[in-house]
Amino acid sequence: MIEQIIQGYVILFQPVVFLYLIIGFIIGLFFGTVPGLTATLAVALLLPMTFVLDITNSLVMAMGIFVAGIYSGSTTGTIINIPGTPGGAITTIEAYPLMLKGEGAKSLAHDAFSSFVGGTTGVVILMFLCPLIARLALLLHTADRFSLIVLSLVAVAVSTRGSLAKSVIATVFGLMLATIGIDPQFPEARFTYGTVVLTEGLDLLPVIIGIFAISELMMQIEAGREGVKTDIDLSKIRFRRKDFIPKFKDIKRIGLRTYLKSTLIGNAIGALPGAGAAMAGFIAYAEAKRSSKHPEEYGKGSIEGVSATETANNSMCAGAMIPMLTLGIPGDAVTAMILGMFKIQGLVPGPALLTKSLNYVTPMYAALMVSAIFIPISLFVFGPYYIKIAQIKRSILYSFIAVIAMVGCYAAAFSPFQMLVTVALGVITYLFRKLEYPAVPVLMGVILGPMAEDYLRRALMISGSPTVFFTRPGSVIFLVLSVIFAYFLGFRQKKKLMLN
Amino acid sequence: MKVKFNPEITLVVCILVFTGIYVFGTLELPPPMEDGSPTQSLYPWIIAGIMVAACCSVLFKRQIWGGKEQVLTWERIKKPIFGTIILGSYIVLFVFAGYWISTSIFSFFVALLFEYERKSKVKALIYSAILGVIVPVIGYLFFKVTFGIRLPEGVWF
Numbered sequence: 023m024i025e026q027i028i029q030g031y032v033i034l035f036q037p038v039v040f041l042y043l044i045i046g047f048i049i050g051l052f053f054g055t056v057p058g059l060t061a062t063l064a065v066a067l068l069l070p071m072t073f074v075l076d077i078t079n080s081l082v083m084a085m086g087i088f089v090a091g092i093y094s095g096s097t098t099g100t101i102i103n104i105p106g107t108p109g110g111a112i113t114t115i116e117a118y119p120l121m122l123k124g125e126g127a128k129s130l131a132h133d134a135f136s137s138f139v140g141g142t143t144g145v146v147i148l149m150f151l152c153p154l155i156a157r158l159a160l161l162l163h164t165a166d167r168f169s170l171i172v173l174s175l176v177a178v179a180v181s182t183r184g185s186l187a188k189s190v191i192a193t194v195f196g197l198m199l200a201t202i203g204i205d206p207q208f209p210e211a212r213f214t215y216g217t218v219v220l221t222e223g224l225d226l227l228p229v230i231i232g233i234f235a236i237s238e239l240m241m242q243i244e245a246g247r248e249g250v251k252t253d254i255d256l257s258k259i260r261f262r263r264k265d266f267i268p269k270f271k272d273i274k275r276i277g278l279r280t281y282l283k284s285t286l287i288g289n290a291i292g293a294l295p296g297a298g299a300a301m302a303g304f305i306a307y308a309e310a311k312r313s314s315k316h317p318e319e320y321g322k323g324s325i326e327g328v329s330a331t332e333t334a335n336n337s338m339c340a341g342a343m344i345p346m347l348t349l350g351i352p353g354d355a356v357t358a359m360i361l362g363m364f365k366i367q368g369l370v371p372g373p374a375l376l377t378k379s380l381n382y383v384t385p386m387y388a389a390l391m392v393s394a395i396f397i398p399i400s401l402f403v404f405g406p407y408y409i410k411i412a413q414i415k416r417s418i419l420y421s422f423i424a425v426i427a428m429v430g431c432y433a434a435a436f437s438p439f440q441m442l443v444t445v446a447l448g449v450i451t452y453l454f455r456k457l458e459y460p461a462v463p464v465l466m467g468v469i470l471g472p473m474a475e476d477y478l479r480r481a482l483m484i485s486g487s488p489t490v491f492f493t494r495p496g497s498v499i500f501l502v503l504s505v506i507f508a509y510f511l512g513f514r515q516k517k518k519l520m521l522n
Numbered sequence: 523m524k525v526k527f528n529p530e531i532t533l534v535v536c537i538l539v540f541t542g543i544y545v546f547g548t549l550e551l552p553p554p555m556e557d558g559s560p561t562q563s564l565y566p567w568i569i570a571g572i573m574v575a576a577c578c579s580v581l582f583k584r585q586i587w588g589g590k591e592q593v594l595t596w597e598r599i600k601k602p603i604f605g606t607i608i609l610g611s612y613i614v615l616f617v618f619a620g621y622w623i624s625t626s627i628f629s630f631f632v633a634l635l636f637e638y639e640r641k642s643k644v645k646a647l648i649y650s651a652i653l654g655v656i657v658p659v660i661g662y663l664f665f666k667v668t669f670g671i672r673l674p675e676g677v678w679f
Contacts, residue, residue: 054649069668074669074670074671101586109664116652130676152616157593184669185580185583187576187579187580187583188576188580189578190572190576190579191534191537191573191576191580193572194569194572194573194576195537195540198540198541198544198566198569198570198573201566201569202657205562207562208549208561208562210562212547212566213544213548213566214548214549215543236609237631239605240602240605240606241637242636243601243604243605243632243635244602244605245599246636296630299576299616315544342622352602361557371621377623394560415636416636417632417633417637417649417650417653418633418638418653419631420632420636421629421633421636421653421657422629422660422661424609424628424629424632425625425628425629425658425661425662427659428609428613428628429621429625429665429673430665432616433665433669436672438613438616441612441613441616442610442613444615445606445609445610448609449579449602449606449609452602453533454533457529457533459533474565475565478560478565479560479564482559483558483560485560486558486559489565492578514671
């Protein structure tokens with residue numbers, strides 16, 4: 023195993039592969055920094071290129087985008103109180119007050135250092151856990167696998183903010199879309215309504231670009247030309263590179279316990295399908311505040327709060343890879359797209375991938391680790407320019423994004439029909455988002471749907487009775503966990519929110 | 523033009539209509555179980571049932587908690603409608619007029635959707651026209667030169 027991990031670094035440090043990592047990292051930094059652009063959108067736009075790119079280069083580039091996008095989501099939150107990504111929103115609670123106190127550079131320094139700690143430690147946990155979970159996954163029966171998918175779908179629905187019923191509708195909408203086309207077990211087309219173009223079903227790529235790129239374009243078109251508005255005079259802000267080095271006394275004050283706890287929280291939340299960086303950051307922040315020796319500092323600019331949130335955010339990147347690589351269940355929207363990259367190349371994530379195709383996986387581990395190391399370096403190089411990046415005109419950004427999304431979608435299948443699917447799904451997702459229906463569950467439904475149906479029917483065919491789901495120990499555990507999740511994260515939590 | 527409506531209920535009704543069409547498609551398939559084995563309609567029936575239950579739950583909550591009726595004005599919906607028209611037209615033009623003409627027009631109009639709020643409309647037009655030239659060139663360099671992707675020349679030419 024260690025030899026293969028070293029081999030992963032050898033592959034990563036080949037000049038071309040390494041260049042793709044750097045390009046991916048810079049794209050991720052850019053997309054994370056500009057409000058409205060996210061790492062998810064960047065990976066969605068990269069996806070069509072994976073048809074012509076080598077799989078290792080695509081995956082390494084995606085890792086760079088993922089880590090840099092998650093990290094940089096909080097930089098504009100710190101500087102101008104507008105987080106670049108949802109994951110950066112929690113950091114902003116503490117980072118922006120620090121900026122107002124004139125300690126913006128200090129906050130950015132700890133943001134980068136914590137992201138580095140969370141990112142690197144998270145990868146170590148990923149490398150340790152993946153082989154163990156993959157071995158356990160081999161023991162799962164078909165009925166257990168179905169119940170595991172049910173657990174994942176429940177987790178997706180309940181961990182998304184807002185109404186539970188709306189999350190369920192979004193998830194089931196994705197499940198319905200996934201049933202269009204040839205049946206997986208009988209050679210018969212379903213839900214084509216006499217049209218030939220629907221026989222092959224919906225490709226993953228137009229679905230992803232529609233859900234993430236086109237819906238975002240529509241949201242931004244509606245928002246219009248409004249630029250960045252802030253109560254700070256941006257022209258007066260100057261960052262010096264020497265301020266980007268965190269002081270040891272501050273790191274000591276935050277404490278190893280906070281870093282370690284936040285890393286574990288981020289990793290565990292990342293492994294939960296659909297949860298993502300925002301939830302990882304929020305839970306780590308709440309825990310750091312609860313156990314802090316200085317709770318009075320929270321809300322007024324706490325470096326400890328910034329560090330806990332950012333450690334968890336970046337540890338989440340590695341955590342989200344665990345279920346995707348070992349079970350073929352994505353942990354968040356970005357890993358769902360990485361799963362798409364594997365599928366485009368004919369690879370099936372799961373235990374077999376970790377034994378037969380480890381040469382594709384170990385460069386990913388290496389890319390995650392090296393990207394985390396790049397974070398403090400990137401702050402040193404690009405830190406003084408973050409304000410300028412955040413102020414780029416929307417008309418420039420979105421005319422490029424619109425063309426890359428649409429032409430990229432065409433390039434994947436050379437089919438105008440796929441472009442039509444992209445626009446239709448983009449408009450539907452835009453309407454969903456306007457009315458607070460989450461978008462990520464739609465994609466999770468599309469990805470997990472075929473697996474859910476396949477396992478359900480195979481389990482019923484083998485056993486001949488639905489009781490198999492309640493008699494197999496593995497299946498029972500997953501179903502009980504589904505009920506617990508639904509109760510504690512769904513009904514109870516959302517009822518509390520509604521009452522508040 | 524002003525139209526009063528509740529967007530929440532409208533969307534749920536649209537989803538229920540979509541589910542109805544889905545159920546209609548399911549009816550064309552064999553019954554869920556045949557000779558003790560599941561068929562291709564079992565899973566669609568299950569998820570359609572969950573969808574109907576979730577939609578009813580949203581409608582039921584609206585009934586209890588009430589929901590704000592919103593006034594639909596042309597000002598509110600014009601931008602998303604123009605956006606959808608531009609995206610749809612791009613697909614048609616892409617096939618008939620090819621990459622260069624369609625992408626140039628498309629990027630011009632997308633830029634204009636952001637720029638037209640400028641005080642100077644002439645500046646907005648000039649700025650969008652510049653982007654209408656630059657974006658297709660960079661797109662060409664990206665797709666064709668860097669990745670070697672074949673771009674359509676258009677059936678008109």
